[in-house]
Amino acid sequence: MGKAMAVNLLRHGFKVTVWNRTLSRCDELVQHGASVGETPAAVIKKCKYTIAMLSDPAAALSVVFDKHGALEQICGGKGYIDMSTVDADTSSQISQVITSKGGSFLEAPVSGSKKPAEDGQLVILAAGDKDLYDQVVPAFDVLGKKSFFLGQIGNGAKMKLVVNMIMGSMMNAFSEGIVLADKSGLDPHTLLDVLDLGAIANPMFKMKGPAMIKNSYPPAFPLKHQQKDMRLALALGDENAVPMPVAAAANEAFKKARSLGLGDHDFSAVFETLSK
Numbered sequence: 001m002g003k004a005m006a007v008n009l010l011r012h013g014f015k016v017t018v019w020n021r022t023l024s025r026c027d028e029l030v031q032h033g034a035s036v037g038e039t040p041a042a043v044i045k046k047c048k049y050t051i052a053m054l055s056d057p058a059a060a061l062s063v064v065f066d067k068h069g070a071l072e073q074i075c076g077g078k079g080y081i082d083m084s085t086v087d088a089d090t091s092s093q094i095s096q097v098i099t100s101k102g103g104s105f106l107e108a109p110v111s112g113s114k115k116p117a118e119d120g121q122l123v124i125l126a127a128g129d130k131d132l133y134d135q136v137v138p139a140f141d142v143l144g145k146k147s148f149f150l151g152q153i154g155n156g157a158k159m160k161l162v163v164n165m166i167m168g169s170m171m172n173a174f175s176e177g178i179v180l181a182d183k184s185g186l187d188p189h190t191l192l193d194v195l196d197l198g199a200i201a202n203p204m205f206k207m208k209g210p211a212m213i214k215n216s217y218p219p220a221f222p223l224k225h226q227q228k229d230m231r232l233a234l235a236l237g238d239e240n241a242v243p244m245p246v247a248a249a250a251n252e253a254f255k256k257a258r259s260l261g262l263g264d265h266d267f268s269a270v271f272e273t274l275s276k
């Protein structure tokens with residue numbers, strides 16, 4: 001995601017300095033015109049605005065708090081925008097330390113996958129510092145097709161988790177439907193056609209269904225991240241005493257898929273749990 005987003009920014013004339021834990025993964029971005037910062041702190045030192053796009057809460061915290069992390073160089077006049085999918089508590093912790101050093105902070109997780117990231121078609125769910133939001137709208141306009149400003153810190157993270165909880169539950173229902181159609185003697189391709197003409201037609205079924213029927217799961221949204229999002233959404237449900245039996249069952253299916261070694265496949269690989 002981070003690579004596709006950086007390429008888009010470069011293509012639209014933004015000056016971009018990149019860092020990645022595995023530094024060699026920056027090479028392709030250098031070919032597109034990016035500079036490299038040796039550490040998160042080096043990026044912050046050089047740039048007025050820094051965008052983070054990291055796997056999970058542990059990674060998001062590590063890049064801020066660890067040695068040579070963002071916190072070492074953040075100061076007044078600089079903005080830190082975390083676009084990773086994390087929980088509200090992680091985002092609040094980051095916000096607190098960034099602002100305590102005079103920096104400004106925005107959480108801005110995104111909806112949309114690898115292709116929307118490449119095409120600048122993400123949906124951006126921002127919350128936190130409104131001034132910073134207004135300053136970075138030109139970049140959001142390049143990265144996404146629509147940005148929402150959702151108010152106080154945590155609201156962007158929560159919105160993203162609600163959306164992905166729904167998406168993960170849908171993917172499990174869809175998988176069961178394909179298997180049920182197949183095992184009961186129906187052509188799964190015809191099921192896709194029927195679904196596509198009705199009230200529950202959606203781009204996810206249309207894009208992923210044909211590959212799933214062939215047991216193919218080219219990674220767009222890694223299954224391990226979808227399971228992380230289900231876990232974080234269920235914790236949000238716990239906090240708010242919201243019963244979520246469907247999401248809990250979907251989470252178990254994603255955990256099973258991880259245990260089968262499918263974590264780095266696309267999240268549609270949860271389909272495999274039904275035949276294993």
Ligand SMILES: NC(=O)C1=CN([C@@H]2O[C@H](COP(=O)(O)OP(=O)(O)OC[C@H]3O[C@@H](n4cnc5c(N)ncnc54)[C@H](OP(=O)(O)O)[C@@H]3O)[C@@H](O)[C@H]2O)C=CC1
Pocket residue numbers: 001002020021022023025053054055056058059062063083084085086110111112113114220221222225226
């Ligand atoms: N892929 C998708 O379709 C979408 C993903 N998202 C969210 O965006 C975020 C990124 O997703 P995606 O790009 O797919 O994930 P990837 O797994 O492809 O990339 C994760 C990134 O996090 C880095 N990272 C992991 N752990 C650490 C750590 N401890 N310290 C520093 N860096 C670390 C990785 O570095 P390294 O290269 O060294 O491993 C890598 O750059 C996730 O929060 C995901 O949920 C949101 C919308 C869509």
Ligand SMILES: O=CC(=O)O
Pocket residue numbers: 085110111112113164221
């Ligand atoms: O978080 C994943 C997505 O596709 O959105």
